[in-house]
Amino acid sequence: MTLDIPTGTDDILTSDSHLIQSFANLHGLKQQDARTAIVGAKGAMVTDSEGNELIDGIGGLWCVNVGHGRTEIIDAITEQLKTLDYYSTFYNFTHPAAAELAKKVTSLAPDSLNHVYFANSGSVANDTAVRMLHHYNNLKGRPNKKQILSRVGAYHGSTYLAMALTTPAYSEDWDTAANGLVHHLRSPYQYREGEDGMTEAEFLEVLAKDMTDTIERVGADNIAGFFAEPIMGAGGVLVAPKGYHKRMHEITKQHDIMYVADEVVTAWGRLGEMFSSEAIFGMVPDIICTAKGITSGYQPLSATIISDEIYDVISGPDAMFLHGMTYSSHPAACAAGLANIKILEDEDIPGRVKTTGKIFENALRGLMDIDIVGDVRGSHFMMGLEFVSDKETKETFSDEVNIGLQLAKACQRRGLIARPLGNILILSPTLIMDEKMIMDIEGILRESIVETAAKLRAQTP
Ligand SMILES: Cc1ncc(COP(=O)(O)O)c(C=O)c1O
Numbered sequence: 001m002t003l004d005i006p007t008g009t010d011d012i013l014t015s016d017s018h019l020i021q022s023f024a025n026l027h028g029l030k031q032q033d034a035r036t037a038i039v040g041a042k043g044a045m046v047t048d049s050e051g052n053e054l055i056d057g058i059g060g061l062w063c064v065n066v067g068h069g070r071t072e073i074i075d076a077i078t079e080q081l082k083t084l085d086y087y088s089t090f091y092n093f094t095h096p097a098a099a100e101l102a103k104k105v106t107s108l109a110p111d112s113l114n115h116v117y118f119a120n121s122g123s124v125a126n127d128t129a130v131r132m133l134h135h136y137n138n139l140k141g142r143p144n145k146k147q148i149l150s151r152v153g154a155y156h157g158s159t160y161l162a163m164a165l166t167t168p169a170y171s172e173d174w175d176t177a178a179n180g181l182v183h184h185l186r187s188p189y190q191y192r193e194g195e196d197g198m199t200e201a202e203f204l205e206v207l208a209k210d211m212t213d214t215i216e217r218v219g220a221d222n223i224a225g226f227f228a229e230p231i232m233g234a235g236g237v238l239v240a241p242k243g244y245h246k247r248m249h250e251i252t253k254q255h256d257i258m259y260v261a262d263e264v265v266t267a268w269g270r271l272g273e274m275f276s277s278e279a280i281f282g283m284v285p286d287i288i289c290t291a292k293g294i295t296s297g298y299q300p301l302s303a304t305i306i307s308d309e310i311y312d313v314i315s316g317p318d319a320m321f322l323h324g325m326t327y328s329s330h331p332a333a334c335a336a337g338l339a340n341i342k343i344l345e346d347e348d349i350p351g352r353v354k355t356t357g358k359i360f361e362n363a364l365r366g367l368m369d370i371d372i373v374g375d376v377r378g379s380h381f382m383m384g385l386e387f388v389s390d391k392e393t394k395e396t397f398s399d400e401v402n403i404g405l406q407l408a409k410a411c412q413r414r415g416l417i418a419r420p421l422g423n424i425l426i427l428s429p430t431l432i433m434d435e436k437m438i439m440d441i442e443g444i445l446r447e448s449i450v451e452t453a454a455k456l457r458a459q460t461p
Contacts (some may be wrong), residue, residue, distance in 0.1 A: 128289075364378075
């Protein structure tokens, strides 16, 4: 069967006027040239409908870890669909791909995390974690222990509940379910939140105090969990001070609060490890939520991986697990997950990232010599560049300048897709970059930033 899908830019964009994009200025997108149609992808590159080859500097959306077009994953999905296209894991049903992936994922997660719930997005993985924690506390006879600690700058997803966990800036003028349920702690964003001259260790004390003060105010008996990304992604690639996660973990344990690590981005090799909580940040959370790189984006899949302690309670004799989505543990998504993890392991992609990711990180840090680059932060293939109009005072460009968007456009003209976020540009490419491609990205960024800075200087009276 041949599907009648348009290939020309005009035809695509005419059909596309019916599509609602995500996190978009929908009004601005009514101008047809505001949109880019991606029509193909191979390796670390994508092709747009005009035939331009672009480096995928954002890995689809922090997710295409093994690169585009891997036939092993595509074949595994096809074979699975031919054998068993769909069956649910509701009630007493299961199927081999879900069972095998559950075994594989829990074998890679920290030792005490041995049970996993598969769904189809990071948002739902986080929603699932909240529902599980609430149910856990009901079963433990603690019906008040329901509130959640999150952080300013966090991004945990876009369902009603996941958005409530997310930083309030992401729901400006929108309602959320946060009221009374979620308390946002201070952001570990030292560049903007730390006082001048403050050391990392001192800033960590400020953040720890904020957490203990909040727990005291809300009452540990009312708090179910603390949600935290090991490195905040969509909040602007915010790296917490050294020792932060270990310290926060200790505080949560002192108060019988569950630690939920949102590893939607930081798992599956992006930082050089399959999971980063224990391997990089030195602590074992009670729950890990992950998605994205678990299939490298070839199929929608997420995982909420829980500790034996939580599982023992929610699977107890008086418990009933009233949670489920039709597409949870979808056979094709589980097959994609298995094939993707096999590639990550067989090719030791996390091990390679330890070297190439560091080269990428260092290359981008070198851009600090440009006057409008205020901060370069992140780790391995998860990097953010923050732009300022004055490096000394860290003054930002005005909203009208829209520096991130200007720079993203300048990069795209030169063959690189980067993601704008206000005054920040995010780079989270596929994990298969070689040194040449890394230097190509650095070169495009440098030229684009220098050109844009010169243009802005010329416009200043
Ligand atoms: C850390 C983190 N958590 C959760 C999510 C939400 O995942 P999804 O978009 O698959 O719902 C994202 C998405 O970018 C994320 O970066």
